[in-house]
Amino acid sequence: MSVTSTNPVSGAQRVLDIAEATDADVLAVTELARSVVADYSRRPLEWRAEMLRAMADELEGDAESLVATAAEETALPLARLQGELRRTAFQLRFFADVVTDGAFLGASIDHATDSPMGPLPDLRRMRVPLGVVAVFGSSNFPFAFSVPGGDTASALAAGCPVVVKAHPAHPATSAATFAALERGARRCDAPEGTLSLVFGFDAGVALVEAPAVSAASFTGSVRAGRALWERANARTVPIPFYGELGAANPLVVTRAAALERGVEIGGGLAGSMTLGAGQFCTKPGLFFVPTGAGGDALVATAVSALDDLDGFTMLSAGIAENYRVATRSISTVEGVRALVHSALGHAAQTSAQLFEVDAVTFGAPGAGTLREECFGPLALVVRYASEEELVTALETSEPALTFSLFATVNDPDAPSLLDVGSRHAGRVIVNGFPTGVGVSWSMQHGGPWPSTTSSATTSVGAAAIERWLRPVAYQTVPDDLLPDALRESNPLDIPRRVDGQLQV
Amino acid sequence: MSVTSTNPVSGAQRVLDIAEATDADVLAVTELARSVVADYSRRPLEWRAEMLRAMADELEGDAESLVATAAEETALPLARLQGELRRTAFQLRFFADVVTDGAFLGASIDHATDSPMGPLPDLRRMRVPLGVVAVFGSSNFPFAFSVPGGDTASALAAGCPVVVKAHPAHPATSAATFAALERGARRCDAPEGTLSLVFGFDAGVALVEAPAVSAASFTGSVRAGRALWERANARTVPIPFYGELGAANPLVVTRAAALERGVEIGGGLAGSMTLGAGQFCTKPGLFFVPTGAGGDALVATAVSALDDLDGFTMLSAGIAENYRVATRSISTVEGVRALVHSALGHAAQTSAQLFEVDAVTFGAPGAGTLREECFGPLALVVRYASEEELVTALETSEPALTFSLFATVNDPDAPSLLDVGSRHAGRVIVNGFPTGVGVSWSMQHGGPWPSTTSSATTSVGAAAIERWLRPVAYQTVPDDLLPDALRESNPLDIPRRVDGQLQV
Known part of the structure; x- marks a missing residue:
């Protein structure tokens, strides 16, 4: 079957000259990747870094065309896509630095010695690449979390050949970015099979089950991610499956902060939740706001800012439809009030939504729907009357990728809330919004279940490379x-x- | 139901004044542990180290009695148990050093800066404790891999309260070592609930499923380990389950090494495979030996050394019975020849066994039984006629905890065989036996599936602490x-x- 590219704005479709991969294709591609594991993984670190940099150069060299293709398939603004491509190239170069830094190898040497356990032999430990890595591109970042994104960059940096499964929402972008990466690989004489790309839903399933695949990563919905994670575990030889599954990221405003600058925070909230049409896994989805004047002003400002917004074109009609279903489901929970009244739209078009509920209702057993992620420009304001109500509601929330706290200087509530946050999330932010995820040494993008399948890892930042390695000790070698x-x-x-x- | 302690030598049983834990007991114990997570994890690192050292002191202070109790329950020799207790105390002190070293926290600070992605905020990352850890004691090391063993030590070092499930083969030893650890904890005013102990098969299942438990570790059989791993994955909130499941560890003798010192290696093999009655997860179980004179001399020496040995008392009659079943199953595979002819014994008594098969038969699809671990003093000699036959047979073997290579200086076969080994095992040894597992910074005890459920981790050595931590990033805090x-x-x-x- 041929792959189709859809323009979400017009709904126009064009058939690409690309076939969906059959099971046999996936088997062949993954076996080819396995056949180059030895060659690729043994190239010098400096060579590996050069290849990543060449890939970055090729992406940037083709930026104008790539951005145009992506804009057509995703309806994301040009400026956003240009910035995302810069970030993606930066990310490849950053992983080149991580490679040459060498600390990721975790090298450790114990010379032979005596110990209370008796003589110990010479023992040396380092991390080695796992083998072929399967990467599932995500819909919402056609560059940074897709074919040329962080999973691909970190796996190649680790010394693992990569097979990417393209996301159906931007197949032409996937093919074009893949071509750019391939030009970079070829410029450096990388072995044929170091990087491959497959298309099609069934190909994704076959990929997780392919015997030649040693690990997989996924960014997307909880439902799809869990299904693939289960398949990875059900293999004869199970493989690590790193799913970054999104979250209803809580954002807490203390009573003091609401009084001090409720209006400013309310405006910021509206911006953060609608960035990229709310199609960020770090979108703040739950606003914990105190009752009373400060909180009222905050909410009023947010509502007014959202009312002023135009509608959004989502990444695809399917994503928009899921958003409408989730929105309706939230709106029917007893005790939930709609604060904006925009039409939900049709096809890929929709609008921002803000709901409100009191903290006690939010924490009630029947209100589970309210605590789940809704992918898109929707948030739920949870009004709390006391710190006790707030903490109870937060403890009921599902663990998330991020936890944001707006507090004042010397805010009496800040220490205990930060403690709740660090137990429930992978990244804790004070007086800032969670929607920017920089590529750096200290980034953590991954939190407790269900936000990720493995809370010990990250899919962004230097430590993302650790997912593709395992330690080996060498004794008296x-x-x-x-x-x-x-x-x-x-x-x-x-x-x-x-x-x-x-x-x- | 009361817990019973059995002497494997005499078969005598005594009923202990200990009840098996009910589901309600397990729930209560794990909730108590959860209630002290905040207090325990926030104590200063120096305090945590002191507590581990106090536990080591208490174990050593009670050494004579602990060793006597363990000897009665395990039939292991006194010298071995004395050494194991020293090792266990050393291990607790080693993890105290790992704690104060502080590198395990993985602290990283990125000050606010500009980047090609735009301005990046101040971001700081470190590892935090996961919460309550469930530890399953193993049968074969009543100290070093049981209640006071490496899993307990590393989890407490990470800042996690621990609930241990005692192994039924040494309940009195479990209770006594637990009492020693508890004295150490009390001396340091550790919160009540920092360490707990439960008994009973059902209690183990309940432990993996208890909502308050955040991670688990297990050392034992593939069957039991996989069953618990599946339960850990099937939870509403799945938890990491670190199973160290043993392996049929391959040991390869090159043609040159067999010619040079076949007799010496043959004697060593017999010793390594029968150490602790072969009840080591690092026991070499597959000896790849060349055909021809050097290999013949090696095998003849091993057979003669084994023939000279007395029988063994295994850890329990159940383990001995499993050993007899596995032995019979191996002996009936077509093409397998028995090299020693000792009686298989009854109750907990048994004897060493050595079988031989050619490499082609070993690698055949129907011979899967030969490639599985047999827990006990049994090994299989696989005779190879060419390096090609050897490598094919090795590639057919299951990945293992260790891979040992006996080679000569400048052995032409060594580089390619070491490569096979590092792909198939977590620890690679040249000219040495795998049965000693020292506690050190560079130790790796864990290999690819099925030898462990997570090849990225180790259950021995400094890095064992990493299993109980997850990273959190702090942004503009x-x-x-x-x-x-x-x-x-x-x-x-x-x-x-x-x-x-x-x-x-």
Whole structure:
């Protein structure tokens, strides 16, 4: 079957000269990838870094065309897509730096010694690549979390060949970005099969089940992510499956902060929840706002800002339809009040929605719908009358990717709320919005279940590379048979732990 | 139901004054543990280290009695148990050092900066404890991998309260070691509920399913481990389950090494496979030996050494019975020859067994039984006629915890065999036996599926602590609200990455 590209604004479709992959295709592609594991993973770190940089160059070289293609398929504004492409190129170069830094190898050397357990032999440990990695592109970031995104970059950086499953919402963009990455790989003489791309729903299932695949990553809905995670676990040889499944990210405004600058925060909220038409996994979805004057002003400002907005074109008609279904489902929960009254639209068109509920109703057993993520420009204001009500409601919320706290200087409520936040989320923000996810050494993009399938990992930032590695210890292995990272002379010049002491 | 302690030598049983935990008991114990998460995890690192050291002291202070109790329940020799207790105390002190070293926190600070993605806010990342950890004691190391073992030590070191499920093969030892650890905890005023112990098969199941439990570890059989792993995944909120499930660890002798010192290696093999009656998860179970004179001499020496051995008392009659069943099952595979002819014994008594098969038969589809772990003093010699036959047979073997290679200096076969080994195991040994697992910074005890459920982790050595932590990033959080590990002045004096640079 041929792959179709749809313009969400017009609904126009065009058939691409690309076929969906059959099971046999997926098998062939993944076996090809496996056949180059040895060659690819053994290339010098410096070479690997160069290839990532070449890929970044090729993306930037083709920026104008890539952005135009993506704009047509996603309805995202040009400026946003240009920025996202810059970020994606930056991300590839950042992982090149992570590779040459070398700390990701976790090299550790214990020379032979005596111990209370008796003599201990020479033992050296480092991380090695897992093998072929399957990457599922996401819908909402056609560059940064799709074919050329962080999962691909971090897996290639780790020394793993990658097979990407393209997201159906932007197939032409997927093919074009893949072509750019491939040009970069070819410029560096990477082995054929280092990076591949497949299309089609069934191909995704086949990919998770392919014997040659050693690990997988996914960014998307809880339902699809859990289904694939279950398949990964049900394999004869289960594989790690890193699902980043989104969340109804809570944002808390303390009583003092609402009084001090409720209007300012309310305006910011409206902006953050509608950024990218709310199609961010870090979109704040739950606003915990105090009752009383400060909170009222905050909510009024948010409502007024949302009322002023035009409608949105979502990434696809399917995503818009899911959004409408979720919106209706929230609006029918008893005790929920709609604060804006825009038409829900049709096809890919829709509008921002804001609802309000009191904290006690929010935490009630029957109100589970309110605590789930709604993908799109919708948020729920939860009004609390006391800190106790607030904390109870927060403890009822599902763990999330982020937790944002708006507080004043020396706010008496801040320490306990930050504590709740760090227990329930992977990233905690004070006086800021969660919707920007920078690529850096300290980023954490992943939180407790259900926001991610593995809370120990991140899909953005330097540590994302750790998902694609496993440690191996080498005991009494002669120096000339050791991997370079563990040889006595440290030929790679990387940070290592030697006899328990970190050496930079 | 009361817990019974059995002496495997005599078969004598005594009823202990301990009741198996009901589901309600497990719920209560785990909820108590959860109630102290905040208190326990926030104690200073130095305090946590002191508590681990106090536990080590208490174990050593009670050594004579603990060893006597364990000897009665396990039939393991006194010298072995004394050594194991020393190792267990050393392990607790080692994790105290890991705690004060502080690198396990993975602290990283990115100050606010500009980037090609635009301005990036101040962002700081560290690892935080997961919560309550469930630990399943194993049968074969009543100290080092049981109540006071590495899983308990590493989880307490990470800042997680622990609930241990005692192994039924040594309940009195479990109770006595628990009492010693509890004395240590009490001496340091640890919160009540920091460490608990439950008994009973059903209690183990209830433990993995208890809502208050955030992670679990297990050392034991593939069957039991997989069943618990599946339950951990089937929870409403799945939890990480770290199963160390054993393996038929391959040991390869190159043609050159067999010619050079076949007799010496053959004697060593017999010793390694029967250490602790073969009840080690690192027991070498598959000996890949060349055909021809060198290999023949090696095998003859091993057979003669095994023939000279007395029988063994296994840890329990049940383990001995499983061993007999596995032995019979191996002996009936077509093409398999028995090399020693000792009686298989009855109750907990049995004897060492060595079988031989050619490499082609070993790799055949119908011979899967030969590639599985047999827990006990049994090994299978796989004779290969060429390096090609050897590599094919090795690729057919299941991934394992260890891979041992006996080679000569400048052995032409060594590099390719080490490569196979590092792909198929978590620890690779040259010219040594795999049965010693030292506690150190570089140890890796864990390999690809099915030897462990997560190849990215280890259950022995410093990195074992990583299983009980997850990262949290703090964005624009004022210094006085940050955890100590991330404050600008580095009050804990720990290694950190600052703006991308490692600082020791």
